[in-house]
Amino acid sequence: MSAVGFTLGADAAQGGGAVPDRAASAAAPPRQRLQRRPVHGLLLLDKALGVSSNQALQRAKWLLRADKAGHTGTLDPLATGLLPLCFGAATKFSQLQLDADKVYEATLRLGVRTHGGDAEGEVLERRPVACSPEQVQQVLARFSGAIEQLPPMHSALKHQGRALYEYARAGLEVERAPRRVSIHVLELLALALEGPEPALRLRVHCSKGTYIRSLAEDIGAALGCGAHLSALRRLRSGSLGLERSLTLEQLEALPEVERLRALLPVDALLAGHERVTLDDDNAARFLTGLRRRGTWPDSERVAVYAASAASTEPAASAAAGPQPGALLGSAHIVGGELIPGRLLSPIEIQQITLQTQS
Structure with missing residues (x-):
């Protein structure tokens, strides 16, 4: 449980004592394995009463077939309301919500x-x-x-x-x-x-x-x-509210393609950050972790974007590069120097572009 809210601690569930029928199990068709996929974005979940934060996260992750997810601070089962869930690249910025009012x-x-x-x-x-x-x-x-x-x-x-x-x-x-x-x-x-x-x-x-x-x-x-x-x-x-939230039932009722569209973009977690856009050469260098020089004023929180697709496009995937304006990551500025914070990988940037275009 996060430090905000009230906490009962982790939930534990134990199964019953029925002995499985081995013959029936052998005759049953194998259970189909869920095909996971890269999913990037932020889901504003309106958590229901009696559901733990981890249960809500795992259910949303299953409904989206996401391969990576996390929440931004737990809500106790007895609490309801806003539970921001991060998927893929959004997990890199989840700490911002843990620290938020x-x-x-x-x-x-x-x-x-x-x-x-x-x-x-x-x-x-x-x-x-x-x-x-x-x-x-x-x-x-x-x-x-x-x-x-x-x-x-x-x-x-x-x-x-x-x-x-x-x-x-x-x-x-x-x-x-x-x-x-x-x-x-x-x-x-x-x-x-x-x-x-x-x-x-x-x-x-x-x-x-x-x-x-x-x-x-x-x-x-x-x-x-x-x-x-x-x-x-x-x-x-923080800046996130219940206005655009969904319950698990509402998410489940959506067609699969609409479930992806229910996600907010990764940079929804960077609301209030100063925006800096880099040209192709500087964007490519920034993604390797190199500091960049410019005339920007000092700022503790900066969201950095690419000016064009070419600056972040993996060479092996030139046919489907990211859109201009793709998020590169976070940074801060001291003395005109743009200092990288949490960075997206070129593969994540491309996956976000393909997800947006789907």
Whole structure:
């Protein structure tokens, strides 16, 4: 699980104990092997409740017949919403999403503390909810801006090579150091202090490394009644939002050729980067990892493109070179020097061109 969101840890599934019928197995036709292919791009998935991030990734990978894929930070099975999935060359830039701010909609159940701080945990304590709307607003104001947060035991942070949730499952408590995170926006969307299940709903815009389950527990403690996270939905990750997302069911319902067209281009992960276009000679040298000189201003984040197809075309595949404007990779600029970061290979560039033309 990534450092943002709430984490229960890795899921494990175990099969049943039925003994296979060897004769029937021998008579059955061999299972057809899925033909994988190079797929490049970004899928904005709206993950459903109860599905792990890895399960969602593997299903999308199977539907696209992709040979390489990864996600940009997990969402717990109890969380829903935006899960950007990277395919092929897009995996080279997935770290940008891991480092990006996130936006969540979170529901806090007041008056009930649970083991692990979520709706599935064992109830540890029940307390009356006696706070007023004004007190809620005052407490929320205390959790806006830069705050110290203790990572939960049910998280994927490592201690001596093992994830914390492994210690938690074994009933062990590990000493953790508080971490400084930023809550850019903490907006109260709904509040119900009366009735059998008092709760509040928040919109949280936070930095990477923020644990929403810990935030829920800390807010409940500050209100004097305790709380746990009962629902979580990720709305945004960096510049990416749910607006162009698909569910697994929607992706599966598409014809195969349309599934590829549902992908965003690789450079969707480079939104906000300065754009630099190189001529044929400089593009070819840049792809080998060589720095280039120019009159560009300093910039920490640069997306580099080819001016024409010839600069990135593999000699053995001249008939199907990439289109002009092909993405070459990322870079940064210091003192007029373009310094390569993550680079695409000529083969990846050509495959992206062929995928775009299909």
